Amino acid sequence: MKVVVVGAGPAGVRAVEQLVAAGLRPVWIDEAPDGGGRIYQRPPQALTRDAVKLYGFEAKRARAVHGTLDGLKTQTDWRPDTLVWHIDTRSRRLETLSAGQHASLEFDGAILCTGAMDRVVPVPGWTRPGVTTLGAAQIALKTQGCAIGDRVALMGTGPLLWLLAYQYLKAGARPAAVLDTTPFAHKARHAAGLLAGGAVFWKGLYYVAAVRAAGVPVFEGITPRAIEGRDDEVTGIAFTTASGRERRIACDALAMGWGLKPEAQLADLAGVTFRFDELQHNWVPERDMAGRTKVPGIYLAGDGAGIGGADAAELAGARAALALLEDTGQAVDAARVHALQERIARMLPFRAALERAFPFPADLARALPDKTLVCRCEAITAGDLRAAAGAPPTGPAPELNRAKAFTRLGMGRCQGRVCGPAGAEILAAARGTPVASIGRLRGQPPVKPVPLAEAAE
Template identity: 70%
Template sequence: MRIAVVGAGPAGVRAVERLVAAGHRPIWIDEAADGGGRIYQRPPVPFGRDPRKLYGFEAKPAAAVHAAFDRLAPLVDWRPETLVWHIRPEARRLATISRGVAGEVEYDAAVLCTGAMDRVIPVPGWTRPGVTTLGGAQIALKAQGCAIGRKVAFLGTGPLLWLVAYQYAKAGAEVAAVLDTTPFATKLAAMPGLLRGTATFAKGLYYTGWLRAQGIPITEGVTPLRIDGDADGVSGLVWRDAAGREHRTDCDAVGIGWGLRPEAQLADLAGVPFRFDDLQHNWVPERDLAGRTPVAGHYLAGDGAGIGGAAVAELAGARAALALLQDAGEAVDTAEAARLDRALQGQQGFRAALERAFPFPAGLAAALPDDTILCRCEGLTAGELRAAGSENPHGPAPEMNRAKAFTRVGMGRCQGRVCGAAAAEILAAAQQRPVAEIGRLRGQPPVKPFPIPAPAPEARS
């Protein structure tokens, strides 16, 4: 049986581990040159930082994932620096590009462990040089051993906001401020559920306590107003506190992010149905607890199937592999499958509490000033999309894909992966409808931009 696993983060590593243990040699594909995924990304070459400083409390699980990857890579058909840009489920083929060369991978079953990316709300001035997502700031620190600026302000909400600020400060960077758009009272209300994740909750308390102890300015319940600067970069971040007072934080770089969204484009192209998850405020592909999708032979695991974090991704990757083997008629350890099911179910309560503690601030996106660049690929403003939803001469755009036809929102290089969440909120507010009714931008190949490739000498399978 030809098995393809896309992604070498925590979910992909544990999926491959189970498949190899069952006697298979899967084709294992990742865009990166090495395993670990974004959360446990390895530097391309060692640059002298102790892993405990690089990964903090995650050093031990990161080391375990890295060790498993190093053991597994020689036992599989490992294809690094390879982008899967299209999937054709009816033909059971993946379209790839690797180092500028196009190729195809034939498969009988596939496990998609495609991870997640930052969810962004544009802020006036967010297209200036020196503004990155929180994930981008973290990658710079892990992969290149550098900060995104000399004096960095972090803006957004969610656990990643506090983790990245902590990692930067721990690495010796100057953190100008941590500005959380979620009020403290919202987090306090979610406290009973957060206590279910004792270790994770304790780590979060440590990060915030440590940052405060270092004298780093921290404010919760803020409203971002604009990022100042010019064509050369950032000079400051202007924001309003919960009492309505305006402030300015001097900085030369800003990291922004409001939680994560699944990188589920391949699942979309595979024909997997999606549903709107009200709690995550995300569109997520449909799958059962074991990772099975309604499209036979296609399995999902990790944050690409719904945001759960690294620990959940490891459990889900192992469980999806067992489901694949079981569906293929192979013997599996039913006790292990049951244990993984219990562990995954046990994580659901804590994850729900996290979503309640750090909700996506839909109102910030809906209230973007008209002249704010929303879709930077196409230079589209929030006001232009708003007009398409309410004053369009051809009739109001009733959903995201019609708005795309009218305005080109999401038609650029990112295909709406960056602007899509905020665009949906603006359109929903313009029509006074729930955002779930606005729909989502349909996936289109290629799922990510790439150079025009050279043809492969012969197809690899």
Template identity: 55%
Template sequence: MSGTRKTLQAVIVGAGPAGIRAAQTLAAHGVRPVLLDEAARGGGQIYRRPPAHFERPASALYGTEAARATAVHAALDSIAERIDYQPDSLVWNAQGGLLDVLHGPTQTTRSLPYGQLIVASGAADRVLPVPGWTLPGVYSLGGAQVALKFQGCTIGSRVVLMGTGPLLYLVAYQYARAGTRVAAVLDTARLADQVAAVPAMLTQPATFAKGVYYVGWLRAQGVPIHTGVRPVRVLGSERVEGVVWSDGAKEHALACDAVGLGYALRSETQLADLLGCRFAWAPLHRAHLPERDAAGRTSVASVYLAGDGAGIMGADAAEWAGERAALALLADQGVAVDAARAQALEGKLAHLQRFRQGLERAFPFPTDWAAHAPDELVVCRCEHITAGQLRETVRESGADEMNRLKALTRVGMGRCQGRSCGVAAAEILAQATGQPVERVGRLRGQAPIKPIPIHLQAASQATGGAS
């Protein structure tokens, strides 16, 4: 295996479940990969690891997922001597066989060459704005979860959680268990949708049982759960004071001091875009996603995808996909791997597809959101672009594609690079032009994919680095 170490320049981006299992697999075959992660400690969002001095037990942080989280953390710890693990390292660009990496503690950037690359970039919240969402006290569901896991605090003392998706109920459960008053869970999905999805979700009975338990536990604790709702607005002047929601017949007001908002998750695909991976529309995910085969191979030689960054499938699937992508990388480089294990992993991932379809049926995307979005709604917080401005630009210019709309309005040009506003802007554009959302395209990835100090980017350009 010593020869393998010399010939492979394997780099993994992301130390969540997918990246950790990929690194573990490579290390088991004598390869010493570089594992880059933006966070200070590995685990990803789902198993986010608190600071070393944080003394809350795993059961309090991860609930029913404590054993899985502990196992993933232990896997990373066990290979520490056999990999080059670089936390606090943001990959902000990729081109020509090089990754541009910002090292947070030192605030320096450098270019890292790679021969083989596994991108395990994970997912982020899918957000649809509501009037008042720019008030202090409004968080994404993922942000609310990060506060609890990483900082040991909650976003408020009387919290409303609204949107849809499994994360909605998980965060509600975690907050209520932590002692926070959850004033209500407001789900845009209908109860009838969730009941109809039960047969498909029973293909993963343990996961389904956890979801049923969360809902049952919340109801037993007296947490109001309303389904089939439409969020109307967040109330407040200086900060959040309440929410207004509609049940289809009338509007209801509810006092709170914080709001968690989200509509399931979306894949982080900017790095795959910069690498030149081919994209295609994925109806199940209502998004354009990088193409990959069952093993994780992309349209770009020696570039592999694993985990939620290539399609939202959950933590279990991310672990399997990370291992499978690593086996594909090794096989492509002539290293002998366990073919039966590779086939078994692909089988597990394929079997999970029906469950994923069930989740989409249980928690469907609110396709009528754009029709209800008022003109004064701020869609892009960074550039303060409203839904009305987007519609007016469409009327005046005839723009019918996202990057054209971006050029004309600056939507998606701010710090978030379209992460927060891109989904909503595409829905507005589709509604304004009367075409399916898949026809309006996607915002192209641009470097830096996340903000970096401007003097570092200037230095990179001066030395011939990425632009």
């Protein structure tokens, strides 16, 4: 039996660990030069940095994941630096690209551990050089040992905002400001639910306290107005405080993000059905607690199946591998299965509390000025989308894929990964309908850009 695991983050590592223990030699693919995922991403070998400095409180877990990863490489068909750009469940084939070379790979079962990416709300001026996502700023810190500027402002909401502020502080790159769009009172109302996270919650409080104690300017409940600057640089961020006061923070770079969204394009191409998760305010692929989908042979684990964090991803990866083994007639440890499912279930209340405490600010996307670029690849503005919601010839577009046909939203390099969520909010507001009724941009191969020569072949 040929099994493929896509992704070598926490979910992929634990999935492969179970498969190898069962006597299989899976094909293991990751787009990065090495495994660990984004959260435990390793720097290049030339950059030697202490794990505690790189991962802080997560150093012990990062070492454990890396140790397991390294021990498994020789027991698998390990393929780093490899992009899976298409999956066809009818022919049971994956299409991959590595070092400019295309390859087709047959499989009997596949576990997709594709991770997540930042969720962005466009802000006037967000396409200026010097503006990145929170995740990109964190990657620069981990892999290059550098900040994205000398005076970096951080804006958005969610745990990553405060984690990155703390990491920048520890690295000696004191943030110019932390701008959280969620009011403090709103977060405080969900404190009881957050307590269910135990040590995770207390670590989060520590990050917040450390940033405040260092004197970093912190504003909560803000409304961003514009990222200011010239064609070649950022000079500041203008915003309205929770009390209604207009403020400006000088900065030469800005990282922003409003939580995460699953990287689920491969699941989409595999024919997995999706549902709109009201709590996460995300479209997520449907699977059961074991990671099974309705598509035979396709299993999902980690944040690519719905945002749950690194701890939950490790458990989900192991459980998905056991589900695959069960479904192919191999004996599994029933006690182990039961323990994994109990631990996964215990994490759900905390995750729900996090989503409630740091909600996606849909109102910010819906209120974007008409001239604001939403799809930077195709230069589509919020006004273009509102026009698509109206009368012919530019509309009406009752759902997002029709708006794509009218406007080219999502036809660029990111295929709607960045612009899709905000575009859906704008279209829903213009039509006066719930965002779930607007749908999502359907995945298309290749899921990421490939050389034209390979596409032609």
